[in-house]
Amino acid sequence: MGDDSTAAREPASRQLAQQLRDQISRGELAPGDRLPSERVMAEEHGIARNTAREAVRLLTDEGLVTAEHGRGAFVRARPRLMRFGQHRYSRKVREETGLSPFHAEVIAQALTPNATLDRIGRVQPPAHVAERLDVSPRTRSVVERVNWYFVDGEPVQIGTTYIPWEIAKATELASGDSLGAGDLYARFEDQGYAITYTREEVTARMPTRDEARDLRMPSGVPLLVVTHTGLDAQRRPFELTEFKMRADHSGLDYTMKVDD
Amino acid sequence: MGDDSTAAREPASRQLAQQLRDQISRGELAPGDRLPSERVMAEEHGIARNTAREAVRLLTDEGLVTAEHGRGAFVRARPRLMRFGQHRYSRKVREETGLSPFHAEVIAQALTPNATLDRIGRVQPPAHVAERLDVSPRTRSVVERVNWYFVDGEPVQIGTTYIPWEIAKATELASGDSLGAGDLYARFEDQGYAITYTREEVTARMPTRDEARDLRMPSGVPLLVVTHTGLDAQRRPFELTEFKMRADHSGLDYTMKVDD
DNA sequence: TAGTGGTCTAGACCACCAT
DNA sequence: TGGTGGTCTAGACCACTAT
The missing domain is CATH 3.40.1410.10 (Chorismate lyase-like)
Incomplete structure (x- = not known):
């Protein structure tokens, strides 16, 4: 969001989700790229793993990301329509x-x-x-x-x-x-x-x-x-x-x- | 599921979700009805609240249920199309x-x-x-x-x-x-x-x-x-x-x- | 075997709704 | 005020993938 007072009121999971969304839309995370693992993101942001996990879930629910068991979570590549x-x-x-x-x-x-x-x-x-x-x-x-x-x-x-x-x-x-x-x-x-x-x-x-x-x-x-x-x-x-x-x-x- | 060996392998959250799905499709839970609260379902099934919560989430992701903050989770009424x-x-x-x-x-x-x-x-x-x-x-x-x-x-x-x-x-x-x-x-x-x-x-x-x-x-x-x-x-x-x-x-x- | 996501526990506090 | 869902913690073990 960029606005501190707004961001501070957002739950940590949504803040992290927004941060990842921004990275995806800016192309820093390209289709097919792996997101950092839940454990890594949790440690980096000083939050519990479940909170990082919730952020990833928000993105999968929007169809932006797919999680693959044992492999990681990946930015969805839009297949040819x-x-x-x-x-x-x-x-x-x-x-x-x-x-x-x-x-x-x-x-x-x-x-x-x-x-x-x-x-x-x-x-x-x-x-x-x-x-x-x-x-x-x-x-x-x-x-x-x-x-x-x-x-x-x-x-x-x-x-x-x-x-x-x-x-x-x-x-x-x-x-x-x-x-x-x-x-x-x-x-x-x-x-x-x-x-x-x-x-x-x-x-x-x-x-x-x-x-x-x-x-x-x-x-x-x-x-x-x-x-x-x-x-x-x-x-x-x-x-x-x-x-x-x-x-x-x-x-x-x-x-x-x-x-x- | 009814089949013990299959059901036993299913995670508790999915078992509960399936049980609720069945109740909805049988009409025991009709459109507009409130589901039991997460805390009640957790106690009744001997699981943690988060596990019951996960079951409800599976149903909301399918569009079967909507959760309303402070009120409860309700079976979705299909509006006229x-x-x-x-x-x-x-x-x-x-x-x-x-x-x-x-x-x-x-x-x-x-x-x-x-x-x-x-x-x-x-x-x-x-x-x-x-x-x-x-x-x-x-x-x-x-x-x-x-x-x-x-x-x-x-x-x-x-x-x-x-x-x-x-x-x-x-x-x-x-x-x-x-x-x-x-x-x-x-x-x-x-x-x-x-x-x-x-x-x-x-x-x-x-x-x-x-x-x-x-x-x-x-x-x-x-x-x-x-x-x-x-x-x-x-x-x-x-x-x-x-x-x-x-x-x-x-x-x-x-x-x-x-x-x- | 090491690292990943999937599930679960047993708590806690907050935000919202009805009474 | 009491009950509800929303968020979070700090662990734990399981299932799957890759090496």
Whole structure:
């Protein structure tokens, strides 16, 4: 802060946190650098280790720093932000590359994508899914496909796709077999559902412990939750995917026409 | 957890946190309920107060609980989520209601909106703004308008709008006077810029201390950051607004046509 | 093995809120 | 005033990483 009378009223842990924040913003501590150890900072500032520890915690909660057990606390390097927009559903992209939207987007950024089908089954849809897909929530009437998405080997997104059973049955969409060229949306087109509109509902929240573990998320990183509904030319919904993305790796970028 | 061998390996603070999580998800602790005090939980579980405190902290970091100094720790009530979409820029909505996009949206949800112009000035645009507005970053060539948005008296969004000086000069856009009927986008239309396309870039991150204070954000709530660019029919950018929204109050809801 | 962060103890005092 | 969360101390042992 610089102002003595103000600083003196601040708890020691916050003063130390502010000092570290300043060093980071001035570049004295660069991304990837290790902070002094808690014990060292405690001794240097004449405070208890727990107080220094609290300072580091404040910074990890802000997403500025990540602590690694046994190694130290490091200034977070901002990974390249991948931006996903509505053109990931483009037919042209699909036909020209034969790739899924995710693969096309990641390759376009000169990184290495990978996706795996983690789980597939026939389930009762959650209420918000049933509502958007216009199916009954009380029957096992949708196929659920859980996909994990990786960039350079690191998991960055988990996508759960729900497809009405009437559409998916007797196709690769329900069987778990390879989806073939053009991936998911090409198979929908085979069934007469060409994706024409997409509704994207976006929220953010902190991950649960399980989500943080699955996506190897450092603390202080929120989850971006995108509920995507695929609609055909008649605006009939035929597919819903809920994406959970690490907000430090992924963002969204939509360009759309404004309603009249 | 229920599984002794697993639970025994979990630290006491996490075990207590999990127990509280379970009580919340079972409804035994309902939104708004106060948790037992740290001292009470410590005694009941035969642990130190700091250990019970750590359990509560884990829950606040997940956004499940908020602690209030001197009062207690409470199960967070999920406020109604407001959804903002591209129709907030609709000319029809504007002309029929005479309201700004924000006002129209909040009133539609039966809540009370309020917005104030906090600051206005002529500045050098930040690099990402200059790039998107296609103006030079080295001159004081954009008007910056900082608006605060309130729902039922609570601040929920801060929007910073940048307008090229050539467009804003000699209009209410630059003077800080009332914008009149139809608000911002009606004034752009006066200048020959009818909003036709909108580009919306969405990311999420934890708030800084200042942002958390300004928006009175409890810990464990991320910030949704939306960079909106307004484009006319020729896809010329004429305005950029960066919204910072409390992710627990606001979400986004876009429906758009998929690119060919 | 030495050094790091992760967890925990058993206290203490302060700041805030309700009564 | 008594109870709450917020901060702090001065230790301790454990779990993990690197050498």
